[in-house]
Amino acid sequence: MKKLLSIVIITILFYACVGNDKIILKESIGKINKVMVVAKISDWTGDIGQEIRNSFGELMVGLPQPESILSVSQVAPTGFSSMMKASRNILVITEGEKENFLVKRNVYAQPQTVLYIQGKDDETIIKILKERKQEIRRIFLDSDIKFTQNIFAKEKLDDSKFATLRNLGVSLTIPEKFRTVKDTLNFLWLRNHLTSGIAKTGSNNILVYSFPIEDETTIADSIVSVRNKIGKMHIPGSDPEKMHMITEKAYTPFTFDAIIDGKKAYETRGKWEVKNDFMAGPFLNYTILDKKNNRIVVVEGFTYAPSVNKRAFLFELEAIAKSIKID
Structure with a gap:
């Protein structure tokens, strides 16, 4: 009887974990207004990285000291470890034949926003970054607004x-x-x-x-x-x-x-x-x-x-x- 009960409990836990993302996903980490960029070192040190730093590094208006809109750090795809994947805001830069601009939520952790940008070459990726600069920044900022509001709602x-x-x-x-x-x-x-x-x-x-x-x-x-x-x-x-x-x-x-x-x-x-x-x-x-x-x-x-x-x-x-x- 005890053995049967143990099997039932294990089965229930297994299906609960498989069927409920909230149980599987770890809690995201990272400071507010910070984005982890997943890109090759050659891209980050080249024109693509410069465009990202220029966009995210624009100064916020109205502040007495110069402070950027978003802080940014970089990791190579080979170094994108389990700990890195828990970052709350992630921008992934890749090369491919098809242009792509995709936003996904809670991919590796929660709450989390992952933005994928793909282009066939540097020029295409830079073009996307420039044309959608305001939108990209707003996606990450709005995610952090919602995250902050959820924290405040717990003790309001x-x-x-x-x-x-x-x-x-x-x-x-x-x-x-x-x-x-x-x-x-x-x-x-x-x-x-x-x-x-x-x-x-x-x-x-x-x-x-x-x-x-x-x-x-x-x-x-x-x-x-x-x-x-x-x-x-x-x-x-x-x-x-x-x-x-x-x-x-x-x-x-x-x-x-x-x-x-x-x-x-x-x-x-x-x-x-x-x-x-x-x-x-x-x-x-x-x-x-x-x-x-x-x-x-x-x-x-x-x-x-x-x-x-x-x-x-x-x-x-x-x-x-x-x-x-x-x-």
Whole structure:
């Protein structure tokens, strides 16, 4: 009887492992915003590698220090070991008669994004890399956004406790490490005090507010003036009479079209500073057209982390902002 029971248990476990990828696949590894490139050394040291480094190495706009959009490392196909295959973001470059651009998920681990690019020669591969540069970067960045949001969702605040979010009919996936600075029914300010390294005197901040749509054609041009108005009203410096947050005058922000929660939006990246003070840092602003409710909803993140790189901090804020749901 015991022998029969053992056989039944082993059989069940066998079929469970074969039929369920989540059991078979190991957990992926790797830093956020980093891509492992699988390519021959001759390709990596040649024009193909240079094109990849140029594309992924373009500088993020809005940061005070030069930081690339994505970090990249390379491994030869012969060195693409089991440990390497567990990387979360992988770009595979191969030569073949047929051109190919293919994205697969969870090939060797999970969560994982593997992008395959194939061409008959260097020129063909470089052509694909150039023509689809924005798409390639967006594939890996979006994967990391989703990965980060899933982590935050495991230990998130109950956003229904915030009066402003309830009043605006808005929900966000907010990590537990954030604390309330201000919650007025119409304006929410959350802060996470950074605790690691020399950034421990800094903070990550989230803002949420709304205002009526007056002229849809001027929304993009008014983003800076609106955030300056909000800064004066709600974000004071050490001397509230003389100091408050403004958009840095010496740096023109970059604004791009975006889609947030299925709605037309504008993504603005730039630098903030405190008027009459020396505090400053990068910000990321999403101005969202909520036509159903005839209003603009704004979710913004800004970072204060002097003397350290800020890409990772701002990326966390981007993941939070893009989790917004508007009723």
